[in-house]
Amino acid sequence: MSLYSEINEQPERIKSLLVSQKRTVEQVAAAIHKHDIQYVFLAARGTSDNAGRYANYLLGAFNGLPLALATPSLFTYYKRPPKLKNALVIGISQSGQSPDIVSVLVEGRRQNCLTLAITNEPESSLTQAADFVLDIQAGDEKAVAATKTYTTELMSVAMLSAIVNGNKKYWKELEKVSGWMKSVLKQNDFIAQSAQRYRYMDQTIVLGRGFNYATAFEWALKLKELTYVKAEPYSSADFAHGPIAMIENGFPIMAVAPKGKVFDSMYQMLKRLREEFSAELVVISNDKKALALAQMPLTIPADVPEWLSPLVSILPAQLFAYHLTLAKGYNAENPRSIHKVTKTK
């Protein structure tokens, strides 16, 4: 039962991280202000890559920093790393061990860039190449599918972005995340029961946009890893540029559509999917209109601000993937074909 208990640990982990890593985050923020950082160059794989997607929007919106996601093969196989002048180089990895992610940080240091490791293993190869280490302090994660290391990675990014921005209201909002998470976890029994309906679903599309583009990717990854459902994530805009063609009547769609700046764009797409394609909708939201469209509405608290909604909205998605795994009779602790640490070059 590691997966289930790790999902339930998240409110406490988030809460203590906010206290224990504040000083380190302030030091990183000071270094960012001191250097002439013009953009962020970020390397990650799998779940950590989804935390990188969150950073892409948040560091852009709050800190004016463009973000380039690294293409690790340029560093490993091609041995032609780009010039990283004035970049902040970030590596995110739960284990701190994947050679391709480590190689990006090593190259960043070689080029005299400011380097930052975000990891659950502060004594790993990744941190040896880093000027600063944000230790996500998620504790031992036993289940192969990452849950608490994802939300603590998101929290680390959110803390950094809030401190670099400087507006104190953001920190106050961070202090509420743990409570919002707790209230969402109360839906566990409802989700366990509702997930039965999807026992024979074998494919789905997961939609999210803006800050929750990351949530769509992470929800889809949990479904793939745990339930073996072919789940493909999209922004609602990319989805309209072609892939919508494959949708047939009754096709199941998962969507993360909390209130915020991109809500209308998501809502219009969901309405179209419902009306034009009779799509089956599983919707995570705090907007009544969006929830009313869904056969399976998953509610998050009304007062969650959009920038923090990825930290809260991934919890019902994790529970949904967990209970669907059980409904399908699969092993939630050790999915077939994958291992906790994947070492790719």
Add this chain to the structure above:
Amino acid sequence: MSLYSEINEQPERIKSLLVSQKRTVEQVAAAIHKHDIQYVFLAARGTSDNAGRYANYLLGAFNGLPLALATPSLFTYYKRPPKLKNALVIGISQSGQSPDIVSVLVEGRRQNCLTLAITNEPESSLTQAADFVLDIQAGDEKAVAATKTYTTELMSVAMLSAIVNGNKKYWKELEKVSGWMKSVLKQNDFIAQSAQRYRYMDQTIVLGRGFNYATAFEWALKLKELTYVKAEPYSSADFAHGPIAMIENGFPIMAVAPKGKVFDSMYQMLKRLREEFSAELVVISNDKKALALAQMPLTIPADVPEWLSPLVSILPAQLFAYHLTLAKGYNAENPRSIHKVTKTK
């Protein structure tokens, strides 16, 4: 029959583009050398986004330029565009009309960045915000699914990268692309016949890495748009970090694995998929070992260099998608639910 004839037009379009746009490309390259460009910020959607993925590897490997893919919603919905100091801002759009892509170029100009539009419509909104315009001169593309505008976008990027690099051997290699394309198109009858085998395939995974990460995305997009097959693209490394769990015995996998620096990594994954999962493999390659693993081997010429292989390897993929569309009895000219020009914000 627009789609089929547009696929077959590609060798000629590529050949004339190389001559007609050389001077413009030289001017853009001179401007890049003159400015202190530290990274590229690129906005695109759909097929053009896949051309952006090619640019990500090529501008990195040949020109040392990191590339950030824009998150257009930061410009449109959030109205918090990042600071683009020292960025070359590129917009790629066949129609030059999608408001979100235009808004990124407009903001780039407002911030005094060097701006470049790559488009088939040199008189569109996109070009009004651009210092330079690379006209891909693909001619009128009537089929909804883009083919010749994709390869002419790739060619424009390849020409720019070769000139910025300065090594004349690259230009000589560009002059051979048209001939390689022509020879690949001769496999049309073989592909038409072999595609029958996939008449009832309803989902697949498409693998590619490095330069051909773009090819995997574009092949998957053609399959989704035309054949309505749920096709999800991955790099072989990302695939190993979780999604491989969903693969069952006999699952169909498409792969682009030409000779080159990432070949071994791709080959090891294909071998594993064949041996461990009895996967069904459709493989585009010029390596005999890789082709021997496939139930459906699609050959490209032996002497295509890796950096230009995306321009050649997408052609059998387009033909495969086209013939599978016919085999499934669908409309290859006007797929359901999508239109030639998609205007997203």
